[in-house]
Amino acid sequence: MACLAAVGAEATALLFRRLAPSPVVPRRRLAVCCRAHRRDLRTAAQLPQKSTGNAKPHNSANIQKDQASGSTDKERQEKSEDENDISNLQLEDLIRMIQNTEKNIMLLNEARLQALEYVEKILKEKEDLERKINILETRLSETDVQLKLSTEGKFSAEINDSPSVLELDDIKEENILLKDDIQFLKAMLIEVAETEESIFKLEKERTLLDASFRELESRFIAAQADMLKHGPRQYDSWWEKVENLGDLLETTSNQVEHAAIILGRNHDLQDKVDKLEASLVDADISKFSCYFVDILQERIKSVEERFQACNHEMRSQIELYENSIVEFHDNLSKLVEETEKRSLEHSTSNMPELWSRISLLIEGWLLEKRISYNDANTLREMVWKRDSCLWEAYLSCRVLQSIDQCSSGLHIVHIAAEMAPVAKVGGLADVISGLGKALQKKGHLVEIILPKYDCMRNDQVNNLKVLDVLVQSYFEGKMFNNKIWTGTVEGLPVYFIEPQHPAKFFWRAQYYGEHDDFRRFAYFSRAALELLYQSQKKIDIIHCHDWQTAFVAPLYWDVYANLGFNSARICFTCHNFEYQGTAPAQDLACCGLDVEQLDRPDRMRDNSHGRINVVKGAIVYSNIVTTVSPTYAQEVRSEGGRGLQDSLKVHSRKFVGILNGIDTDTWNPSTDRHLKVQYNANDLEGKVANKAALRKQQKLSSAYASQPLVGCITRLVPQKGVHLIRHAIYKTAELGGQFILLGSSPVPHIQREFEGIADHFQNNNNIRLLLKYDDSLSHWIYAASDMFIVPSMFEPCGLTQMIAMRYGSVPIVRKTGGLNDSVFDLDDETIPMELRNGFTFVKADEQGLSDAMERAFSYYTRKPDVWKQLVQKDMSIDFSWDSSSSLYEDIYQRAVDRARAAA
Numbered sequence: 087m088a089c090l091a092a093v094g095a096e097a098t099a100l101l102f103r104r105l106a107p108s109p110v111v112p113r114r115r116l117a118v119c120c121r122a123h124r125r126d127l128r129t130a131a132q133l134p135q136k137s138t139g140n141a142k143p144h145n146s147a148n149i150q151k152d153q154a155s156g157s158t159d160k161e162r163q164e165k166s167e168d169e170n171d172i173s174n175l176q177l178e179d180l181i182r183m184i185q186n187t188e189k190n191i192m193l194l195n196e197a198r199l200q201a202l203e204y205v206e207k208i209l210k211e212k213e214d215l216e217r218k219i220n221i222l223e224t225r226l227s228e229t230d231v232q233l234k235l236s237t238e239g240k241f242s243a244e245i246n247d248s249p250s251v252l253e254l255d256d257i258k259e260e261n262i263l264l265k266d267d268i269q270f271l272k273a274m275l276i277e278v279a280e281t282e283e284s285i286f287k288l289e290k291e292r293t294l295l296d297a298s299f300r301e302l303e304s305r306f307i308a309a310q311a312d313m314l315k316h317g318p319r320q321y322d323s324w325w326e327k328v329e330n331l332g333d334l335l336e337t338t339s340n341q342v343e344h345a346a347i348i349l350g351r352n353h354d355l356q357d358k359v360d361k362l363e364a365s366l367v368d369a370d371i372s373k374f375s376c377y378f379v380d381i382l383q384e385r386i387k388s389v390e391e392r393f394q395a396c397n398h399e400m401r402s403q404i405e406l407y408e409n410s411i412v413e414f415h416d417n418l419s420k421l422v423e424e425t426e427k428r429s430l431e432h433s434t435s436n437m438p439e440l441w442s443r444i445s446l447l448i449e450g451w452l453l454e455k456r457i458s459y460n461d462a463n464t465l466r467e468m469v470w471k472r473d474s475c476l477w478e479a480y481l482s483c484r485v486l487q488s489i490d491q492c493s494s495g496l497h498i499v500h501i502a503a504e505m506a507p508v509a510k511v512g513g514l515a516d517v518i519s520g521l522g523k524a525l526q527k528k529g530h531l532v533e534i535i536l537p538k539y540d541c542m543r544n545d546q547v548n549n550l551k552v553l554d555v556l557v558q559s560y561f562e563g564k565m566f567n568n569k570i571w572t573g574t575v576e577g578l579p580v581y582f583i584e585p586q587h588p589a590k591f592f593w594r595a596q597y598y599g600e601h602d603d604f605r606r607f608a609y610f611s612r613a614a615l616e617l618l619y620q621s622q623k624k625i626d627i628i629h630c631h632d633w634q635t636a637f638v639a640p641l642y643w644d645v646y647a648n649l650g651f652n653s654a655r656i657c658f659t660c661h662n663f664e665y666q667g668t669a670p671a672q673d674l675a676c677c678g679l680d681v682e683q684l685d686r687p688d689r690m691r692d693n694s695h696g697r698i699n700v701v702k703g704a705i706v707y708s709n710i711v712t713t714v715s716p717t718y719a720q721e722v723r724s725e726g727g728r729g730l731q732d733s734l735k736v737h738s739r740k741f742v743g744i745l746n747g748i749d750t751d752t753w754n755p756s757t758d759r760h761l762k763v764q765y766n767a768n769d770l771e772g773k774v775a776n777k778a779a780l781r782k783q784q785k786l787s788s789a790y791a792s793q794p795l796v797g798c799i800t801r802l803v804p805q806k807g808v809h810l811i812r813h814a815i816y817k818t819a820e821l822g823g824q825f826i827l828l829g830s831s832p833v834p835h836i837q838r839e840f841e842g843i844a845d846h847f848q849n850n851n852n853i854r855l856l857l858k859y860d861d862s863l864s865h866w867i868y869a870a871s872d873m874f875i876v877p878s879m880f881e882p883c884g885l886t887q888m889i890a891m892r893y894g895s896v897p898i899v900r901k902t903g904g905l906n907d908s909v910f911d912l913d914d915e916t917i918p919m920e921l922r923n924g925f926t927f928v929k930a931d932e933q934g935l936s937d938a939m940e941r942a943f944s945y946y947t948r949k950p951d952v953w954k955q956l957v958q959k960d961m962s963i964d965f966s967w968d969s970s971s972s973l974y975e976d977i978y979q980r981a982v983d984r985a986r987a988a989a
C-alpha cells in the first residue's frame with residue numbers, strides 16, 4: 087500500500103508538473119492572441135484617420151449615404167478609389183486578424199489536447215481511486231462484521247470466548263494498514279483538489295476563449311458583410327475556418343463539460359472517501375478498544391451478577407447443608423446412643439473402645455465387690471469373646487459352674503511408666519499404645535496399668551473416672567491405699583494407680599528425674615501387681631517395660647506366684663540398657679522383695695558393683711526378655727549391654743530383639759489434625775504447604791522454596807549425639823539449608839549449651855532451636871522438613887526416623903541399633919535398591935555426618951526427581967506395628983503354651 091501511495095504520489099506530481107504550465111501557457115497565449123485581435127481590429131479602424139489627417143471618419147453607413155446623395159463621377163471615382171484603398175486596408179487587417187485567429191485556434195487546439203490528456207489521466211486516477219475505495223470498503227465491511235460479531239449474541243458468551251489477544255493484534259494491524267490507506271487517499275484527494283482547481287482554471291480559460299471567440303464571430307460577421315462585396319472565395323475559406331473553429335470550440339466545450347462531469351464524480355468520490363474515513367475513525371483501534379472494554383465491562387457485570395446469584399445460591403445451599411449437618415448430628419447421636427444400647431443387649435462388632443469400657447466396668451464391680459469373682463470371670467470371658475448376649479449370659483452365669491478357658495486370644499496386661507499420648511516422654515510411650523492397639527486388633531484382651539501422674543494429659547483419656555474402691559498395696563512395711571482410676575486411651579482400657587502415700591509419688595509435675603525415682607516406681611510396680619491380684623484376673627501375659635516396672639518380674643515370681651497368682655507369664659522389654667535402675671541392695675526391700683534372696687550375682691546384683699540392678703532382675707525373672715531392635719539386641723550382647731551382656735548371654739534363649747513399629751493412626755500425614763494441610767505420597771503439595779507455614783510461623787526465610795529444611799526432634803541427651811546435632815546445625819548453615827530443632831534436655835549443662843546456641847541464632851532466619859517438648863509441633867516439623875537428622879551414639883530402636891519417613895522427610899542417621907535396621911543408604915550398593923531409603927554414616931564423628939549431609943544436599947538440589955521418588959518411597963514403607971506385633975504375639979503364645987504344657 088505504501089508502495090502504491092508512493093507510485094500514486096509520483097504519478098500525481100508528474101501529472102501536475104506536466105499540467106501546471108498547461109492552464110497558464112494557453113491562457114497567456116490566448117490572452118496575447120485576444121489582445122492581438124483587439125489591437126488588430128482597433129488598428130484597422132484607426133488606420134484611415136492616421137493616413138488622412140483631417141479626414142472625417144468613414145464607415146459603411148457613410149458610404150451608403152454618399153452613394154445615395156449622388157455625387158459627381160470624379161468625385162465618385164476619387165471617392166471609389168479612396169474607398170477601395172480603405173477596403174484594401176481593412177481586408178489586409180482582416181486577413182491578419184484571421185491569421186492571428188488561426189494561430190490562436192492552433193494554440194487552443196494544443197490546449198485542448200493537453201486538456202484531453204489531462205482528463206485521461208484524471209480518469210485513470212479516478213479508476214485507481216475507485217479500486218482502492220472498493221478495497222477499503224471491503225475491509226471496512228470486514229471490520230464491521232468483526233465488530234458485529236463482538237457485539238451481537240456474544241454478550242452471553244463466557245469471557246473465555248472473547249477474541250484472543252492474537253485476534254485483537256490482527257485487528258490492530260488491519261486498522262494501521264487502513265490508516266495508511268486513508269493517509270494515501272487523503273494525499274490523493276489533495277491532488278484531486280488541485281486537479282479540480284486546474285480544471286476550474288481551464289474552465290475559466292474556456293470562458294475567456296468563448297468570449298474572444300464570440301467577439302471574433304461578431305467581427306467576422308461584420309467582415310463577412312464587407313467581404314460580400316469583395317471576395318466570396320476568400321469568404322468561403324474564412325467561413326470554413328470559422329466553422330472549424332466553432333467545431334473545435336464545441337469539442338473543447340464538450341471536453342470541458344466531460345471534465346466537469348469527472349469533477350462531479352470526483353466530488354462523489356471524495357464524499358465516499360470522507361464517509362469511509364469517518365467509518366474508519368469509528369473503527370479506530372482506540373475506539374475499538376474502548377468499545378471492547380465496554381463489552382468486557384458488560385460481560386464482567388453479567389459475570390458479577392451471575393456470581394452474586396451463585397453466591398446467593400451457595401448461601402442457601404450452605405444453610406441447607408448446615409441444617410442437614412445439624413440433623414445428621416442429631417441422628418448420629420441418636421444412632422450412637424442406640425448402638426451403645428444395642429451393643430449391651432445384642433452383638434457388637436469389633437468396637438475396642440466399647441469392649442474396653444465393659445471390661446473396665448466388670449473389673450470395677452469386682453474390685454468394688456459388687457460381683458463375685460466367678461461372675462466377673464464369666465463376664466470377662468464374654469467381653470473377650472465379644473459375646474453378643476453379655477447381659478443374658480450375665481443373668482444366667484450364676485448357674486454356670488465351669489468356665490470355658492479356651493479363648494481365641496490372650497489376656498495381656500502392660501505395666502508401664504508411659505503411654506502415648508496421655509503420659510509421654512519418649513519412644514516407650516509410643517510403643518505401649520502402638521503395640522497395645524496392634525495386639526488388641528489381633529483379638530487379644532489388652533489392658534494397661536499406668537501411674538496416675540499429676541502432669542499427665544487427662545484430656546487424652548476417655549471416660550476417666552475413679553472406682554469406688556481402694557486397692558491396698560505394700561510399701562516399706564506398711565499397706566497404703568491406692569485410688570484406681572479407669573478410662574480408655576486410644577481405645578485401650580487403662581488403669582491409673584494413684585497412691586495415697588505421703589510421699590505423693592506421682593504429684594511431682596514431671597514423669598522422671600526425681601531423687602526417689604527408684605522408690606516411686608518400686609511402689610508403682612507393687613501396687614500394679616496388687617491390683618491385678620485383687621481383681622483375680624486370669625492373665626496370660628504381664629508385659630513390663632524398662633527399669634521402672636522391672637520390679638514386676640521378681641515380685642510376681644517371688645511374692646504373688648506364692649499366693650497362687652501364677653497364671654501369667656512375664657515378658658520384659660528393655661527399651662534402653664542405659665537406664666538399669668540400680669540402687670543399694672537394701673532399697674529393694676521397699677516393695678517387699680527379699681534382698682537376701684535377690685542380692686546375688688545370678689539374680690539381681692549388678693554385674694560390676696555391689697548394688698542391685700532391677701533390669702538384671704527382670705532379665706533373670708522374666709519368661710521373655712526383649713529389646714527393641716535386632717541390631718541393638720546384638721549390640722547389648724557386648725559393649726552396648728552396659729554391664730548386662732553376661733546376664734543376657736546367660737539368658738540368651740529367652741532374649742530377642744524385635745523392631746518397634748509406629749502407630750500409623752497417630753502418625754498419618756493424610757489424617758493428621760496437627761498439620762496445616764494433610765497430604766499423602768501421591769500428593770506432596772500439602773507437604774510444601776506445611777513447610778511454608780512452618781517457616782512463616784518460625785520466622786524462617788521463605789525466599790527459596792527449594793531451600794532444604796532439616797528437622798531434628800529429640801531428647802537432648804548424650805545418647806542422641808548432642809555434639810553431632812550441634813555440628814549438623816552449623817553444617818546445614820554452611821550448605822545453605824535451614825534447620826529446626828525441637829528438643830529439651832534433662833541434663834542441665836546440655837540444656838544450657840543449647841540455650842546458648844538458640845540465642846546465637848535467635849535472629850538468624852535459617853536456624854531455629856525450640857528447646858521444649860511440644861507434641862503438636864513435632865507432627866508439624868515431621869511434615870515440613872525435607873531431611874531428618876538422627877546422629878545417635880547408640881539407638882535401641884529410634885522412632886523419629888520412622889515417623890520422619892512416614893511424613894516424607896528423608897532420614898540422615900548414624901548406623902547404629904534400630905537405625906541400622908530401618909534406614910538403608912541410598913548409595914550403598916550392597917543393599918537392594920528397593921530398600922534404600924536414606925543416608926547413613928558409621929563413625930560417630932563430625933566428618934561422617936558431614937559426608938552424609940553433603941550427599942543428601944547434593945541429591946536434593948541436583949537430582950530433584952530422584953529425591954521425589956525417595957520421598958514417595960519412604961512414605962510408602964510399612965512401619966506399622968502389624969508385623970512386629972505378630973512377633974510379640976508369637977513369643978507370648980509360645981510362653982503361654984510352655985506354661986500350659988508344664989501345668
Ligand SMILES: Nc1ncnc2c1ncn2[C@@H]1O[C@H](COP(=O)(O)OP(=O)(O)O)[C@@H](O)[C@H]1O
Pocket residue numbers: 511512513514516799800801828829830858859860861864883884885886887
Ligand atoms: N521435644 C519433643 N517434643 C515432642 N516430641 C518429642 C520431643 N522429643 C522427642 N519426642 C518424641 O519422642 C519420641 C522419641 O522416640 P525415640 O526415637 O524412640 O527416642 P527416645 O525414646 O530415646 O526418646 C518420638 O515420638 C518423638 O517425636
